[in-house]
Amino acid sequence: MFGLTFEKLLIIGVxxxxxxxxxxxxxxxxxxxxxxxxxxxxxxxxxxxxxEEMGPEFDDVDWQKLDPRQYDPRRIIREALADDPFVDAPVKPVVGRAAVGPIARLSADERAPFDSEAT
Structure with missing residues (x-):
C-alpha cells in the first residue's frame, strides 16, 4: 500500500x-x-x-486492463503510429514556407514555420 513497508509504518508510529x-x-x-x-x-x-448504473456489463469489464499502471506510453504511441496512414508517406522537403504533406523534415539550421493565427 503506497510503498509502505512494516518498518516504515513502525517508524511513523514511533x-x-x-x-x-x-x-x-x-x-x-x-x-x-x-x-x-x-x-x-x-x-x-x-x-x-x-x-447499479452499468448493470450486468459491470461484471464483464476487465478492470486489470484499465489499470493506468499497466500502460506503456511507448507501446501506445507505436500502436497509434502503426494505424496512421501517413507514417509510410514519403517525406516532402520544406521549400519556403511549411510543407503541404503530413511530415516535413527540417535541416539543422532551419527554423520551424510560425503560424501567427494559431492559439
Whole structure:
C-alpha cells in the first residue's frame, strides 16, 4: 500500500508517539480509524453505484486492463503510429514556407514555420 513497508509504518508510529504524546495518541488513532473506514465506505459506495448504473456489463469489464499502471506510453504511441496512414508517406522537403504533406523534415539550421493565427 503506497510503498509502505512494516518498518516504515513502525517508524511513523514511533514518531507519532513522540510528537503527539501518550495522552492524545488514542484520540488521533481513533480519528485515523474513522477516516480509513469512511474512505473504504465511500469506495464501496462508488463501486456499488457503478454496478447499479452499468448493470450486468459491470461484471464483464476487465478492470486489470484499465489499470493506468499497466500502460506503456511507448507501446501506445507505436500502436497509434502503426494505424496512421501517413507514417509510410514519403517525406516532402520544406521549400519556403511549411510543407503541404503530413511530415516535413527540417535541416539543422532551419527554423520551424510560425503560424501567427494559431492559439
Amino acid at each position: 514518531i507519532a508517539v513522540f510528537l503527539l504524546g501518550p495522552d492524545r495518541l488514542p484520540h488521533y488513532a481513533a480519528q485515523l480509524g474513522r477516516l480509513v473506514r469512511s474512505l473504504r465506505d465511500m469506495a464501496n459506495g462508488a463501486k456499488d453505484r457503478m454496478r
